[in-house]
Amino acid sequence: MKFVTEYRDPGQVDYWRRQIAAIAHGQWRIMEVCGGQTHSIVKHGLDQLLPDNIELIHGPGCPVCVTPIQYIDKALAIAAQPDVVFCSFGDMLRVPGSTLDLLGSKAQGADVRIVYSPLDALAMAQHNPDKQIVFFGVGFETTAPTTALAAYQARRLNLKNFSLLIGHVRVPPVIEALLAADDCRVQGFLGAGHVAAVMGCREYQPIAEHYRLPIVMTGFEPVDILQGLYLCIRQLEQGRYGVENQYRRVVTENGNQVAQALIRQVFVEVDRPWRGLGDIAASGWALQPDFDDWNAEHRFDVAAITSQEAPNCRSGEVLQGRIKPQQCPAFATLCTPERPLGATMVSSEGACAAYYRYRSHG
Amino acid sequence: MADFSLNCPNPLHYDHIVMAHGGGGRLMQQLLAQIVLPTLQNPLLDQQHDSAVLAMPSGRLAFTTDSYVIKPLFFPGGDIGKLAICGTLNDLAMSAARPLHLSCGLIIEEGLPIADLQTILRSMQTAAAAAGVRIVTGDTKVVDRGKGDGVYINTAGIGVVADGVTIAPAMIQPGDAIILNSDLGRHGIAVMLEREGLNFSHSLVSDCADLSGLVGELLAAGIELHCLRDLTRGGLASVLFELATSCGLAFGIDETALPIHDDVRAACELLGLDPLYIANEGCMVAFVGEKHADALLDRLRQHPLGQQACRIGRVSDSPSRTPLTLHSRLGIARPLTLLSGEQLPRIC
Structure with missing residues (x-):
């Protein structure tokens, strides 16, 4: 399969493994930002191919994992209302809220459906005028444009039975929040390739310069990740810092400007809480005021819902790279995919779920 | 030449399953006599007795059951009928059993097009005949619209395992x-x-x-x-x-x-x-x-x-x-x- 097979080629993987080993002399700690990269690293065992002096730290780039429990509780409150069809990406259905998850809510009678695109939910609204269709817009800059497009179309069509619960987040503020912490251990980043496909490389240059560290926009296949690590380590070894682009087949300097314009038209940057990380300034998106009529928080009066995270879940430390999943006392004991304490154990991109699934824990 | 059929107009009167098709009355008898039995044709089923009485083969019997629930009912490469036969035949085969007889329980949702039911039954018959087995007993129930995904099928199968063969x-x-x-x-x-x-x-x-x-x-x-x-x-x-x-x-x-x-x-x-x-x-x-x-x-x-x-x-x-x-x-x-x-x- 083109763009997959060649990037999983054992010969290429071995070549880049040896290239890394040849240049890596220092002790370097590199964070891959995106949960998709974490999943690929653990699934393919890429961390086991690296020399001992390179440590990978798994970052906060799993959209499901960082969605605070109060958003799930809002989703549950909306889904439980009569005549609502609550639409979500599949990953979100098993994320625990305070009392249950969306799958549990479905079992209790709520109409909860998996969609593959917000535009599918929009079409559902057009075909079911007697139902209230709500889409749960979650994700980083990667998925925000399609949600924005659904909101834009809903307004254009003046669809009264469609609304959005927005939980979109931005990568640069969370990277800055991690770097600003006194005990930050990260010395370089593999940037999230698909986020950069939308937003471009350029918004990372100020971060690289201010914190004087390398950020390499990186893809998701084994060869991508090893090449990204190679470029990052090369900068570290040479004492350089800056933004480089490993993922040139997808990422450009300026990104997808049509998508960016749509995001600006529909969303406004807001402060928001991250699961396990607390409030981060300008790290989220909310609907612009002129999209208020399509804001599900207002339509269903759930804006005031607040909730507490499970106290014994240390996913915040996992998401900041302070501990590895198996260093959490609850890992694979109190917290399993069947009874998750936090979202990192649920999402296919969550670090805890990846370790549970791909590493021995018996 | 114009088509001529003694059955014309359609004596079922309905193009879709209604609750009465499971009610034990005339409509149910019509459904069985005109759709189910002719499609699954075999003498044991035609007796419409409460149970099929079968000769015992030598060797050990394997006995299995499975229920089939699938959306959509028709998919590329098959339908729920073919699935319900093949799945149970496969369960028998995994124990090294040569399949002999099958049962078929249909739980039909009110509103299922009768043409769809007939297509599904034909698929069952085709798959069973290809394996050299017969559907010898069955049951039909109808549930309210909205209480089932068109049709659910349960099949059970009996097969014979040759002496000396154990696959487990x-x-x-x-x-x-x-x-x-x-x-x-x-x-x-x-x-x-x-x-x-x-x-x-x-x-x-x-x-x-x-x-x-x-x-x-x-x-x-x-x-x-x-x-x-x-x-x-x-x-x-x-x-x-x-x-x-x-x-x-x-x-x-x-x-x-x-x-x-x-x-x-x-x-x-x-x-x-x-x-x-x-x-x-x-x-x-x-x-x-x-x-x-x-x-x-x-x-x-x-x-x-x-x-x-x-x-x-x-x-x-x-x-x-x-x-x-x-x-x-x-x-x-x-x-x-x-x-x-x-x-x-x-x-x-």
Whole structure:
């Protein structure tokens, strides 16, 4: 399969493994930002191919994992209302809220459906005028444009039975929040390739310069990740810092400007809480005021819902790279995919779920 | 010449199933007499007795049952009727049983087009006849509209196992070769693409097939099979994990050996699914002593359902915390476990 097979080629993987080993002399700690990269690293065992002096730290780039429990509780409150069809990406259905998850809510009678695109939910609204269709817009800059497009179309069509619960987040503020912490251990980043496909490389240059560290926009296949690590380590070894682009087949300097314009038209940057990380300034998106009529928080009066995270879940430390999943006392004991304490154990991109699934824990 | 039929106009009066079709009255009798019995034609069923009285064959009996629930009812490569026959025939075959008789319980949702019911019944009859078995007893119920997905089917099957043949998880031995007859994941992905209306251009059809003829040929050829298992829900990884756990041995499989259709692979990549956990309906693993492995592969490849047969792994007796290990193309060994539930498509 083109763009997959060649990037999983054992010969290429071995070549880049040896290239890394040849240049890596220092002790370097590199964070891959995106949960998709974490999943690929653990699934393919890429961390086991690296020399001992390179440590990978798994970052906060799993959209499901960082969605605070109060958003799930809002989703549950909306889904439980009569005549609502609550639409979500599949990953979100098993994320625990305070009392249950969306799958549990479905079992209790709520109409909860998996969609593959917000535009599918929009079409559902057009075909079911007697139902209230709500889409749960979650994700980083990667998925925000399609949600924005659904909101834009809903307004254009003046669809009264469609609304959005927005939980979109931005990568640069969370990277800055991690770097600003006194005990930050990260010395370089593999940037999230698909986020950069939308937003471009350029918004990372100020971060690289201010914190004087390398950020390499990186893809998701084994060869991508090893090449990204190679470029990052090369900068570290040479004492350089800056933004480089490993993922040139997808990422450009300026990104997808049509998508960016749509995001600006529909969303406004807001402060928001991250699961396990607390409030981060300008790290989220909310609907612009002129999209208020399509804001599900207002339509269903759930804006005031607040909730507490499970106290014994240390996913915040996992998401900041302070501990590895198996260093959490609850890992694979109190917290399993069947009874998750936090979202990192649920999402296919969550670090805890990846370790549970791909590493021995018996 | 104009069509002429004594049955014209349609004496059922209804194009769709109504509650009265399950009510025990005249409409139910009409449904049975005009649709069900003529389609599933066989003398035992025609007696409409409360139970079928069957002659006992020599040997041991295998007895199995399964219920079939699928959306959509019709999918590329089959429908719920074919599935309900093949699935139960396969369950019999996995115990080395030669299938003899089947039962059929239909739970029909009010509103199902009668033409759809007839198509499904014809599929059942075609699949059963191809395997040389008959549906000898059955039942029909109708439930309110909204209480079922068109139709649910339960089938049970009886087969006979020859003396001296035992095929079971307990027979798996260290050193056994693990052999697969066909490529992985076609049923699950074909059905999912159809159900969700995903606009991929693809050529996938379900692998839904009756394996009992193939297994019969392997047994007739004298191949000493230790265990067979069809890879239905949960796919290859779940089935192997369960078997390894139940027999207390360790299985290792080689990622590069696993046959996966390019379109299945592509759909899984896009949706974030793992083909090792996708359902199949015409795929089985066989455990066989190493000295019979090549003969088994030869035999499988001579059969239409075994063209892609290949050796995917081996059984070892090393005590291990991980019953099932995947050796990846990058040379990494990683454990495969049961998933928590169904795989869910990822966000991005």
